[in-house]
Amino acid sequence: MNSTAGVADLALIIPELILLVTALALILLAPRIRRGPAAAVGTVLAALAAALASAWVLPSDTVTGFGGMITQDGYSGFFKILIAAALALAALLSVRGSDEDEDEDEAPRGEYHALLLLASIGMMLAVSTVDLLTLYLGLELMTICSYILVGFHVQRPTSNEAAIKYFLVASFASALLLYGISLTYGLAGSTGFATVASALSAHDPGRSPLVVVAILLVLGGLAFKIGAVPFHSWAPDAYQGASAPVAAFLAAGSKAAGLAALGRVTFVAYGSAAEVLSLLLAGLAALSIVVGSITLLAQTDMKRLLAYSSIAHAGYAILGLIAGTPAGISATMTYAFFYVFMTLGAFGVVIALGKRGATLDGYKGLAAQQPVAAALMLLFFLSLTGLPPTAGFVAKFVVILSAVRAGHMVLAVLAVACSVISAFVYMRVAVYMFMREPEEPAPSRWPVAVSAALAVAALVTLIGGISPASLMSWAVAP
Amino acid sequence: MNEYVGLAVSIVLAAGITGLMVVLGSTLGKKNPSAVKLSPFECGQEPFSLPMGRLVVKFYLTAILFILFDVELVFLYPWAVVYRTLGFLGLVEMGVFLSVLMVGFVYAWANGALDWK
Numbered sequence: 001m002n003s004t005a006g007v008a009d010l011a012l013i014i015p016e017l018i019l020l021v022t023a024l025a026l027i028l029l030a031p032r033i034r035r036g037p038a039a040a041v042g043t044v045l046a047a048l049a050a051a052l053a054s055a056w057v058l059p060s061d062t063v064t065g066f067g068g069m070i071t072q073d074g075y076s077g078f079f080k081i082l083i084a085a086a087l088a089l090a091a092l093l094s095v096r097g098s099d100e101d102e103d104e105d106e107a108p109r110g111e112y113h114a115l116l117l118l119a120s121i122g123m124m125l126a127v128s129t130v131d132l133l134t135l136y137l138g139l140e141l142m143t144i145c146s147y148i149l150v151g152f153h154v155q156r157p158t159s160n161e162a163a164i165k166y167f168l169v170a171s172f173a174s175a176l177l178l179y180g181i182s183l184t185y186g187l188a189g190s191t192g193f194a195t196v197a198s199a200l201s202a203h204d205p206g207r208s209p210l211v212v213v214a215i216l217l218v219l220g221g222l223a224f225k226i227g228a229v230p231f232h233s234w235a236p237d238a239y240q241g242a243s244a245p246v247a248a249f250l251a252a253g254s255k256a257a258g259l260a261a262l263g264r265v266t267f268v269a270y271g272s273a274a275e276v277l278s279l280l281l282a283g284l285a286a287l288s289i290v291v292g293s294i295t296l297l298a299q300t301d302m303k304r305l306l307a308y309s310s311i312a313h314a315g316y317a318i319l320g321l322i323a324g325t326p327a328g329i330s331a332t333m334t335y336a337f338f339y340v341f342m343t344l345g346a347f348g349v350v351i352a353l354g355k356r357g358a359t360l361d362g363y364k365g366l367a368a369q370q371p372v373a374a375a376l377m378l379l380f381f382l383s384l385t386g387l388p389p390t391a392g393f394v395a396k397f398v399v400i401l402s403a404v405r406a407g408h409m410v411l412a413v414l415a416v417a418c419s420v421i422s423a424f425v426y427m428r429v430a431v432y433m434f435m436r437e438p439e440e441p442a443p444s445r446w447p448v449a450v451s452a453a454l455a456v457a458a459l460v461t462l463i464g465g466i467s468p469a470s471l472m473s474w475a476v477a478p
Numbered sequence: 479m480n481e482y483v484g485l486a487v488s489i490v491l492a493a494g495i496t497g498l499m500v501v502l503g504s505t506l507g508k509k510n511p512s513a514v515k516l517s518p519f520e521c522g523q524e525p526f527s528l529p530m531g532r533l534v535v536k537f538y539l540t541a542i543l544f545i546l547f548d549v550e551l552v553f554l555y556p557w558a559v560v561y562r563t564l565g566f567l568g569l570v571e572m573g574v575f576l577s578v579l580m581v582g583f584v585y586a587w588a589n590g591a592l593d594w595k
Contacts, residue, residue, distance in 0.1 A: 007567070024578065024581045027581055027582070027585050028581055028584065028585070030585065030588075031588055031589070
C-alpha cells in the first residue's frame with residue numbers, strides 16, 4: 001500500500017463522501033437552521049447526488065480498494081442507490097407542517113438530518129465492504145446514529161425508554177457479532193471475506209463445531225440488524241417510541257443495509273458452509289414469518305403494526321438467501337428494493353395523517369374524508385400483503401420461488417399461509433377506511449414534501465408491480 | 479527456567495522487606511490511636527463512599543470532550559511515528575481527520591458545552 005493508492009481509493013466512496021460533507025456542513029450550520037425545511041432540502045440533494053454517483057459506476061467491473069476492505073460492484077451500487085432513496089424519502093417525510101403545534105418537541109432539525117446522513121454512511125459502508133471488521137464498523141455507525149435518532153425527542157418519555165431499550169439490546173447483539181468475527185479470525189487468520197472463504201472451505205462444518213458457532217454468532221448479530229425473530233424484540237418498542245419518520249428510516253434503510261450485509265457475508269465469506277447456513281437461515285425465515293404475521297393480528301398502534309410487519313418481511317427477504325445461489329441473492333435484492341418503497345410509503349401515510357394516523361381507529365371512514373390518503377394506504381397495504389398488481393407481489397413471488405427451487409417446499413407453503421394471515425390485518429385497515437363511518441374530524445393538510453415522498457413511493461410500488469423486469473435487471477449478486 | 483530465578487529472588491526480597499517493615503513497625507512503634515489516625519489515607523479524599531452519591535451531570539460533557547481529544551491523540555501518535563514515510567499526503571490526511579474532529583468540537587462549543595453554568 002503506497003500513499004498514491006490512498007487518493008485513488010477515495011473514488012470508491014464518493015457517495016459516502018458526499019453524504020459526509022453534507023452532514024458536517026449541517027452540524028456546523030445547525031444553530032442557524034433550527035427550524036424550517038432547509039436541512040431536509042440539503043439532505044435530499046445530497047442523497048440524490050450520492051445515488052447518481054452510485055448509479056454512475058453501476059455497470060462497471062468490481063474494483064477493490066483501501067487494502068481490500070471496500071469494494072465497488074453492482075451489488076454495492078444497487079444497495080447504495082436503495083439507501084440513498086430511503087434517506088431522501090425519510091428526509092422528505094421529516095418535514096413538518098407549518099400549522100402543526102411544535103410545543104412538545106423542540107427537535108433541532110440540522111442535527112437530526114446530520115444523523116440521518118451519518119447513519120446512511122454507515123449503511124453504505126456496510127453494503128460495500130468485503131471485510132468483517134469494516135462491516136462491523138459500518139453497522140455500528142448506522143446503529144449508534146439510530147440510538148440517538150430514536151431518542152431524539154428528549155422531552156418525550158417513550159422516546160427515551162425506546163432509545164435505552166434499543167441501545168441495551170443492540171449493544172448485546174453487536175457483541176455477538178464481534179465475538180463471531182473474532183472466532184472467524186481465529187479460524188481463518190484474516191477478516192477479509194475472500195480469505196475467510198478459502199480458509200473455511202478446508203474445514204468440514206460437520207466436524208468442526210467452531211465454524212458453526214462462529215457462523216451462528218455472526219448470523220445472530222446480523223439478524224438483529226434486520227429484526228428477524230428471535231432477535232426482533234427491540235423493533236416494536238424502538239419504532240413506537242421513535243418519531244414516525246425515524247421509524248420509517250429504520251424499517252427501510254437499516255433493514256436494507258442489514259440484508260445486504262447478510263447476503264454478502266453468507267454468500268461470499270461463509271459460502272463453504274452452505275448446508276449449515278441454509279438450515280439456520282431457513283429457521284430464521286420461518287420464525288420471523290410466523291411470529292411476525294401472528295403478532296401482527298393483535299396490533300392497534302400503527303407504528304407497532306408496521307414494526308411487526310417489518311419483522312415478517314425480514315423473514316420473507318431471508319427466503320431468497322437460503323438457496324445460496326446468485327439467483328436467490330438477486331431475489332432478496334429485489335425484495336429489499338420493493339420493500340423499502342412500500343414500507344416508506346405506508347409510514348408516509350401514517351405521518352401525513354398526523355395524530356390521527358397513529359392508531360388503527362383513526363382510519364375509520366378515511367376514504368370519505370381523504371380519498372387520496374386512503375387510496376395510497378390501500379396501495380401500500382396491498383403491496384405489503386403481496387397482492388398483484390403491486391411490487392409486493394413480485395417481491396414475494398421471487399423469494400418464494402427461490403425457496404421452492406432450493407427444495408424448501410414446507411417453508412414456501414408456510415410463507416404463503418402467513419401471507420394470508422397477515423392479509424387479514426392489512427385488509428382490516430382497508431375495511432376501516434372504506435366501509436366505516438368517520439369518527440374523527442378530517443386530518444389537516446400535510447406538507448408538500450410528504451406528498452412528494454408518497455408519490456415516489458407509490459410510483460415505484462406500481463411500476464414494480466406492472467413491469468418488474470426493468471427494476472429487477474439491476475439486482476445482480478456479488 | 480533460569481530467567482525466572484531473578485524474578486523469584488525479587489519477589490522474595492520484596493515480600494521479605496515489606497513484611498519486615500510491617501512487623502517492626504507494629505511491634506516496636508509507639509501506638510497512640512485516634513479516629514483520624516485510624517482512617518485510611520487517600521490524599522484528602524474520602525476513600526470509601528457508597529455509590530449512591532450524586533455527581534454533577536456537567537462532568538459528563540467534560541468527559542465526552544475529553545474523549546474527543548483522547549481519540550485525537552490515539553491517532554496522532556502512530557501518525558507521528560511514521561510521519562516521514564507518509565509524506566505530504568499523510569499531513570493532508572491528518573489535517574482532514576483533525577478538521578472532522580474539530581467540527582464536533584466546534585459544535586459542542588457553539589452549543590455551550592464549555593460554559594460552566
